[in-house]
Amino acid sequence: MNTPLLDNSETRETDISDAVEVAFAQEDATSLNEILERVTISEALRVVLDFSPQDRDSIISLLTPELASRLIDEAPLEVAGDLMEGQAPAKAVEIFDELDSDVQADVIAELDAEDAEALLAGIDPEDAAGVRRLTQYAAETAGGLMLADAFQFRRDQTVGAVLRSLASDDEDLERYNGQHPYIIDDKNHPVGVVSLRGLLTAKRSGRLEDIMVKPMTVPVHASLTELQDLFNDYDFLGFPVVDEDGALVGVVSRTAVDAAILARSETENLRMQGIVGDELRTMPLAIRSRRRLAWLSANIVLNIVAASVISAYEETLAAVIAIAVFLPMVSDMSGCSGNQAVGVTMRELSLGLVRPKDAMRVWLKEVSVGVINGVVLGILIGIVCWVWKGNAYLGLVIGLALALNTMIAVSIGGVVPLLLKRIGQDPAVASGPLLTTITDMAGFFLVLSLATLMMPLLLN
Amino acid sequence: MNTPLLDNSETRETDISDAVEVAFAQEDATSLNEILERVTISEALRVVLDFSPQDRDSIISLLTPELASRLIDEAPLEVAGDLMEGQAPAKAVEIFDELDSDVQADVIAELDAEDAEALLAGIDPEDAAGVRRLTQYAAETAGGLMLADAFQFRRDQTVGAVLRSLASDDEDLERYNGQHPYIIDDKNHPVGVVSLRGLLTAKRSGRLEDIMVKPMTVPVHASLTELQDLFNDYDFLGFPVVDEDGALVGVVSRTAVDAAILARSETENLRMQGIVGDELRTMPLAIRSRRRLAWLSANIVLNIVAASVISAYEETLAAVIAIAVFLPMVSDMSGCSGNQAVGVTMRELSLGLVRPKDAMRVWLKEVSVGVINGVVLGILIGIVCWVWKGNAYLGLVIGLALALNTMIAVSIGGVVPLLLKRIGQDPAVASGPLLTTITDMAGFFLVLSLATLMMPLLLN
Numbered sequence: 001m002n003t004p005l006l007d008n009s010e011t012r013e014t015d016i017s018d019a020v021e022v023a024f025a026q027e028d029a030t031s032l033n034e035i036l037e038r039v040t041i042s043e044a045l046r047v048v049l050d051f052s053p054q055d056r057d058s059i060i061s062l063l064t065p066e067l068a069s070r071l072i073d074e075a076p077l078e079v080a081g082d083l084m085e086g087q088a089p090a091k092a093v094e095i096f097d098e099l100d101s102d103v104q105a106d107v108i109a110e111l112d113a114e115d116a117e118a119l120l121a122g123i124d125p126e127d128a129a130g131v132r133r134l135t136q137y138a139a140e141t142a143g144g145l146m147l148a149d150a151f152q153f154r155r156d157q158t159v160g161a162v163l164r165s166l167a168s169d170d171e172d173l174e175r176y177n178g179q180h181p182y183i184i185d186d187k188n189h190p191v192g193v194v195s196l197r198g199l200l201t202a203k204r205s206g207r208l209e210d211i212m213v214k215p216m217t218v219p220v221h222a223s224l225t226e227l228q229d230l231f232n233d234y235d236f237l238g239f240p241v242v243d244e245d246g247a248l249v250g251v252v253s254r255t256a257v258d259a260a261i262l263a264r265s266e267t268e269n270l271r272m273q274g275i276v277g278d279e280l281r282t283m284p285l286a287i288r289s290r291r292r293l294a295w296l297s298a299n300i301v302l303n304i305v306a307a308s309v310i311s312a313y314e315e316t317l318a319a320v321i322a323i324a325v326f327l328p329m330v331s332d333m334s335g336c337s338g339n340q341a342v343g344v345t346m347r348e349l350s351l352g353l354v355r356p357k358d359a360m361r362v363w364l365k366e367v368s369v370g371v372i373n374g375v376v377l378g379i380l381i382g383i384v385c386w387v388w389k390g391n392a393y394l395g396l397v398i399g400l401a402l403a404l405n406t407m408i409a410v411s412i413g414g415v416v417p418l419l420l421k422r423i424g425q426d427p428a429v430a431s432g433p434l435l436t437t438i439t440d441m442a443g444f445f446l447v448l449s450l451a452t453l454m455m456p457l458l459l460n
Numbered sequence: 461m462n463t464p465l466l467d468n469s470e471t472r473e474t475d476i477s478d479a480v481e482v483a484f485a486q487e488d489a490t491s492l493n494e495i496l497e498r499v500t501i502s503e504a505l506r507v508v509l510d511f512s513p514q515d516r517d518s519i520i521s522l523l524t525p526e527l528a529s530r531l532i533d534e535a536p537l538e539v540a541g542d543l544m545e546g547q548a549p550a551k552a553v554e555i556f557d558e559l560d561s562d563v564q565a566d567v568i569a570e571l572d573a574e575d576a577e578a579l580l581a582g583i584d585p586e587d588a589a590g591v592r593r594l595t596q597y598a599a600e601t602a603g604g605l606m607l608a609d610a611f612q613f614r615r616d617q618t619v620g621a622v623l624r625s626l627a628s629d630d631e632d633l634e635r636y637n638g639q640h641p642y643i644i645d646d647k648n649h650p651v652g653v654v655s656l657r658g659l660l661t662a663k664r665s666g667r668l669e670d671i672m673v674k675p676m677t678v679p680v681h682a683s684l685t686e687l688q689d690l691f692n693d694y695d696f697l698g699f700p701v702v703d704e705d706g707a708l709v710g711v712v713s714r715t716a717v718d719a720a721i722l723a724r725s726e727t728e729n730l731r732m733q734g735i736v737g738d739e740l741r742t743m744p745l746a747i748r749s750r751r752r753l754a755w756l757s758a759n760i761v762l763n764i765v766a767a768s769v770i771s772a773y774e775e776t777l778a779a780v781i782a783i784a785v786f787l788p789m790v791s792d793m794s795g796c797s798g799n800q801a802v803g804v805t806m807r808e809l810s811l812g813l814v815r816p817k818d819a820m821r822v823w824l825k826e827v828s829v830g831v832i833n834g835v836v837l838g839i840l841i842g843i844v845c846w847v848w849k850g851n852a853y854l855g856l857v858i859g860l861a862l863a864l865n866t867m868i869a870v871s872i873g874g875v876v877p878l879l880l881k882r883i884g885q886d887p888a889v890a891s892g893p894l895l896t897t898i899t900d901m902a903g904f905f906l907v908l909s910l911a912t913l914m915m916p917l918l919l920n
Contacts (some may be wrong), residue, residue: 144654229500258718273803343733
């Protein structure tokens with residue numbers, strides 16, 4: 001155990017890549033499986049994805065359905081869909097059958113209707129019905145995150161029945177790892193849950209309804225945030241999920257919720273950097289390029305708006321050309337200061353520490369930081385400008401403009417995500433460009449209007 | 461259950477704030493506890509943190525140790541430390557005693573030595589020794605994330621002993637929720653683990669060593685990434701943690717690892733926005749201001765370096781003042797394009813899909829995006845410039861410069877995080893400023909040198 005865990009060096013990975021390449025060239029399925037079983041699944045995935053799409057599909061076709069399904073499970077969703085589509089129909093069904101029902105539903109959502117139907121037709125009809133049900137629910141809801149099957153018993157069954165089931169060799173049971181057995185009535189409503197302690201202290205012949213307690217349930221449309229709060233508040237490893245009629249439709253686990261929260265944090269990170277929709281480098285060039293351009297084209301319009309402020313002051317610029325040296329600096333520094341405030345608000349939003357209605361409180365908190373940092377940065381850049389260009393008044397103009405603009409940028413930056421959220425816009429995508437446009441316009445205006453006012457002094 | 465879960469409206473929260481305020485003014489501890497017990501713990505924390513530090517401490521002093529400990533557990537670490545310090549010594553010990561050992565160790569790390577000693581002296585000496593041991597380990601390692609106590613038995617104990625323990629009313633058992641019982645030898649080495657299935661199918665009088673299997677263990681210094689891989693590869697809910705001598709020192713749970721990964725993703729997000737070290741708005745102004753300035757001051761130096769390129773071309777600028785309008789635009793657009801590539805690389809790093817040695821492969825992938833997006837954006841801005849300023853050659857200069865600089869920015873942006881990581885720097889903090897400086901310099905140089913070359917045409 002300890003050895004593979006601590007021997008995670010790059011050298012070793014190159015060896016594995018080479019070994020996979022050799023085994024693949026010889027179509028040696030046994031070696032291929034052995035090599036990839038020996039490493040962690042994330043390493044195995046990275047090695048496989050390093051091959052061209054065609055080779056990658058061929059390699060996966062040589063793997064056992066079990067190992068292939070673990071790779072599919074580990075891969076980001078778009079990639080998982082591509083990998084499934086690359087397999088022959090029979091093999092694809094074998095791999096698909098090994099996946100958990102929530103992953104099956106996610107994969108189905110990535111495929112076109114025909115491929116999806118072929119897969120669902122290949123597995124047990126009851127399981128297929130469960131997966132079809134799962135695909136109806138939005139991704140970040142209890143329905144979208146749950147497993148379609150629960151560890152369930154009827155109320156007239158005995159304690160012995162549960163203990164026998166726990167002790168049986170049914171490998172499906174592993175899915176319920178740590179989950180409690182739920183008791184359902186005739187209408188499939190969850191009416192009880194029994195603890196391990198209850199099972200161990202009761203008579204084997206006792207009926208479950210005599211030792212069960214009322215279960216906490218989650219509605220199928222509960223949001224990810226609601227689930228996060230719930231798992232925060234209770235130590236349980238899972239909750240039974242019920243539909244509008246109160247019938248048990250699945251179980252949502254702490255693990256699935258944690259994974260969804262992490263994924264949300266990571267795509268939010270990406271949106272803040274200006275990529276709307278997911279991107280992985282294994283995706284087709286056209287999609288990657290288009291998704292990035294979508295955001296950039298909006299940004300170019302905002303940039304033109306900001307630049308029009310400079311254009312209005314060309315005379316001032318022509319008189320004191322040195323100002324042009326400092327315009328991008330004021331724009332960049334203010335943008336950075338504002339983005340720090342955006343970052344703190346985005347984090348506090350995700351930690352649940354602020355709500356859109358807190359905008360005023362946040363604004364007051366940010367103004368203080370903005371004033372301090374504005375004064376410090378204004379003095380710094382003012383001195384640099386004075387020393388560099390030999391004109392104290394120019395230093396004063398640039399320093400004063402940066403100081404004021406930093407205050408504007410920081411105080412606006414803190415509240416922009418909250419205001420965007422309040423009007424139903426995505427703060428991760430829109431905060432940066434909106435903030436930058438405002439601070440650019442304000443920055444250019446401050447520098448150039450102050451310079452215009454002090455023009456006689458600047459020309460000395 | 462369903463009612464509080466779906467009634468998460470802002471109105472309600474204001475009501476709760478008001479109710480807490482009233483109960484607090486009347487020093488009505490009973491109502492205070494009731495009100496805060498009724499909402500989710502994250503809501504309760506937000507409501508409490510909305511009060512001034514003094515009031516906040518007074519409110520917590522009125523809560524039951526159990527509820528107070530849940531608030532402390534939910535709060536970000538710096539805040540948790542402040543809240544503990546705000547309590548009278550006796551109350552602080554009561555609250556501290558309710559926390560899990562891993563959280564106790566985290567809180568101890570936030571306090572000064574005297575306060576920490578006072579808390580540890582107040583709890584069970586054996587527990588205190590466990591917490592002291594935990595504080596020795598780095599935060600993002602198995603040791604830093606584990607619980608100090610494991611669900612453990614001696615090899616000569618019987619199956620019945622484990623079942624009795626599971627069935628007993630010892631509330632501490634909840635901590636082991638879903639964990640397996642580990643068997644240790646005389647030297648405290650974990651030599652076995654038994655499954656629930658094994659326990660249920662064996663005779664009660666049977667010895668544990670007859671049904672146990674060899675356990676997988678994790679070394680105490682295993683990194684968060686190694687733990688992530690491990691929990692990815694195995695469905696277990698926890699692993700026993702061993703020290704250098706192979707002795708059992710604790711258990712690391714999937715939940716703790718998931719929470720640490722999420723926290724890492726969120727602070728990385730913050731570092732990418734230019735905040736090194738944590739920041740929450742509840743922290744003192746001086747710390748918040750200083751942490752932000754640290755990064756900004758470095759950035760100001762880089763900005764000066766970039767601006768010196770403009771300064772070197774003041775003559776060209778003086779001749780065609782319209783260029784000054786487009787310099788910030790080229791700088792901002794290239795920076796955005798480059799940051800998109802940084803974002804994708806950072807995400808692929810966190811998903812484990814790229815490694816520092818993949819820089820060349822990433823560069824090739826990014827060049828293609830850079831060429832396409834460069835051409836599109838270059839044509840767009842070129843046309844805008846031509847129409848706006850009425851000079852086709854100026855459009856050509858600006859468009860060509862942006863096209864080339866986009867290619868540079870995108871291809872460099874993709875590899876900068878990998879190169880920084882290779883030389884042991886934090887890619888989240890340094891990628892943005894480094895990239896922006898390079899693309900600013902290149903952008904200013906391209907615009908101004910192309911303009912200098914084509915000067916006669918621009919003056920027409």
